[in-house]
Amino acid sequence: MIKIKQILLCMVLSALLSGCSFRFVYNHLDWWTNWYLDDYVTLNEQQQQNFDHEFEQLHLWHRTTQLPVYVQQLKSLKIAINEEINEQQVTDNLAKFIQHWQNFLMAAEPRLQLLAFNLSTEQKQQLLLALQEANQENIDDIEDLSQQEWREERSDDQKDQLKSWFGKLTADQKSQVTLMSKNFQRSLLSRMVYRQRWTHQFGELLNGELPDHQFKFEFYRLFVNGRALRDEKLNAISANNNQVFAKIFVYMVNTANDKQRKRINKKIDKVIGDLEYLINND
Numbered sequence: 001m002i003k004i005k006q007i008l009l010c011m012v013l014s015a016l017l018s019g020c021s022f023r024f025v026y027n028h029l030d031w032w033t034n035w036y037l038d039d040y041v042t043l044n045e046q047q048q049q050n051f052d053h054e055f056e057q058l059h060l061w062h063r064t065t066q067l068p069v070y071v072q073q074l075k076s077l078k079i080a081i082n083e084e085i086n087e088q089q090v091t092d093n094l095a096k097f098i099q100h101w102q103n104f105l106m107a108a109e110p111r112l113q114l115l116a117f118n119l120s121t122e123q124k125q126q127l128l129l130a131l132q133e134a135n136q137e138n139i140d141d142i143e144d145l146s147q148q149e150w151r152e153e154r155s156d157d158q159k160d161q162l163k164s165w166f167g168k169l170t171a172d173q174k175s176q177v178t179l180m181s182k183n184f185q186r187s188l189l190s191r192m193v194y195r196q197r198w199t200h201q202f203g204e205l206l207n208g209e210l211p212d213h214q215f216k217f218e219f220y221r222l223f224v225n226g227r228a229l230r231d232e233k234l235n236a237i238s239a240n241n242n243q244v245f246a247k248i249f250v251y252m253v254n255t256a257n258d259k260q261r262k263r264i265n266k267k268i269d270k271v272i273g274d275l276e277y278l279i280n281n282d
Contacts, residue, residue: 022274040130054111090246113219124206155181166260183244190234
């Protein structure tokens, strides 16, 4: 489940955040998804055929119904950037990204629910073990960085991200972003508590031998409404970090020079162009 989210985020943001070819990633999502899926569970031939068919239908749904929504959001965002964007508009856009993810989950859930229900005992154990190992890798990451090292890395990542959007930052911008980034809060530990809670309940579901109707209900609860398992601390950290990012982004827009403004407009236009191409060329 976690890997699928990473794929979607790459699909939506890759052209903004890196040199990754957005069209290539999107048009080869079947390959990427199967590659990630292999890290979690090995399907038999019939299951693989069913998965490929369902993914093809889901991909078509996403191309025809969701990409146009992304285009409209980006066009509105571009207008706001070139007028007088405020922090609320930035956080609203972040909330829309989360809603896009929820829309995807609701469309994917009935397709993946059937696959999960029909996994063998061996496949269920393989999937749960892979999820637990992924969680452990993230826990190990917590121990690798001190708080100061994390702050420095978070600041550097933020500046790199802004550089990909705006181009080279000025010395004043680098200094101010470094200062503002100190307000980010570390969420990994709280996020891991959430992921472990989710994995535990998912394991109970897979091993519970529930009747079909009850399995469907519980799978929907975890797959679509899994964010309800997040505690108040994690929600507060996420809200804080979104607000910090909003302040940084508005600061960058307000201090952007002509060259930087030209770059971010060109960047957004490139994403819009890619999305419109993908909508019209399947």
